[in-house]
Amino acid sequence: MEITVHQIMFALFSAIILVFSVLTVTTRRILRAATFLLLVLVSTAGLYFMLNYQFMAGVQLTLYAGGIVVLIIFSILLTSHISQKFEAVGWRKAYFSALASIAGAILCITTILQHKFQATTEAAKEIDMKLIGNSLLGTGRDGYVLPFEVISVLLLAAMIGAIVVAKRKKTKE
């Protein structure tokens, strides 16, 4: 069997995701955990690029890698010192979290295995940005404008809430 570049890349990305996911939860330094999480998210974006879903990959990079991880790192920078290390977790905690994650993995794997994957001979499609834009703001059958607007209102509320919380502290001082 001929190995294609795609397969090698897939193996590489999956290996990075697996190894660094485990490292993210096992490392005892908090900033290292954030960095490993970043690597996991970036490799996921790589998988999206491989699937030719470039918009999704871009969103993954901006929102998760460039947005959320940067926020996490920022808050770590403000709150924790370099010499800080987490204590090793007790056996009971480790035991139950292992149990929970294994149960989750079994649930996911059985769901995936139940799905019938059909091989297609169609060429990989490139999703046009116009299509995404039109359906995101469309009011017709495949339009997503209502959820889009609802989420915007939610975000606005969260933003106002954050400002109120930040302001209140200042007046107390």
Next chain:
Amino acid sequence: MPFTFSFYDFTGFTQWIDVTLRGACSPFWAVLWEMVIVGVLFLAFYAVVGLYLVYAERKVCAFIQNRVGPNRVGPYGFFQTIADLIKLLMKEIISIREADKLLFNLAPFIVIITSFLALAAIPFAKGLHPIDLNIGVFYVMAISSMGVVGILLAGWSSNSKYSLLGAMRSGAQIISYELSVGMSLIAICVLAGSMQLSTIVEGQRDLWFIFKGHFPAVTAFIIYMIAATAETNRGPFDLAEAESELAAGFHTEYSGIKFAFFFLAEYMNMFIVASLAATIFWGGWMPLHIPGLESFNHVMDFIPPVIWYVGKTVVIILIMMWFKWTFPRLRIDQLLNLEWKFLLPISLVNILIMAFIVLMGWQIGL
């Protein structure tokens, strides 16, 4: 396939390489060889551009400050930065005892890899475009938003107060100004009707977007220039590495080649930002065409696209250097006020106006 090479259109040349490689070996190795060729070319390009931007910066700075600048190594000091690089390569890499070694060593690589990745989406000339993603502009934005992670890690893991303060400042700065960069680019994406960089360049065949889009395009360009200068941590927004207050900011503790990585990445980011501005606003490799002046357009077509691309990028880089050596440094509160109270609202309104113009079909040259 016969060998073809032309300075006006590289498509034939790159296709010739592809066909020859595919004829000579299996598809797997052909792809691998192509990756190696592109990689080596980019490495060389990266080194040369980085070095000569440093040289240009010194010369421009010297010119503005009425000095001579580097003039000993080679004619006009032309090899000065190469000598500097050799010096940096030979320096000892000091390892910090109390630092988080893993992150300390990782940080320069994150910074340099992100700038390398962003470079891949830039169209250099017709047919010289490493990857033409259909989200080109968004991709460059997404990738460059990750560079800040390297800076934050560098500042924290060095276990030094100067580094930490520098990293915090530059983090706050980059995250805020990223928004304005994105918003000003979106205004032009509205005008172009696409985020694909090749389509954006093709769309400027009759006239560059900065002229096509009336005043919103000019406003977007000005906002982009301000925000991009801030995003690359350059003066007057260089308070992240304000020498007089913070030693050298986030890379205070780095030495030798690791410091050179940060230094190179900084200049390369400036190059990427400038070439993105040239591509989006000034037409990239597209020659200056004015609708109605046929003979003028033909004369402009005689200048190869590569020259146009390099020329525009160099002009924008010079403008950015001019900024740096002209304006005094901002304070952190002034910096954040400028972004959140002025640039961001203006660019949001700007997008609305641009959308209205496109909706009414008022663009020049339609």
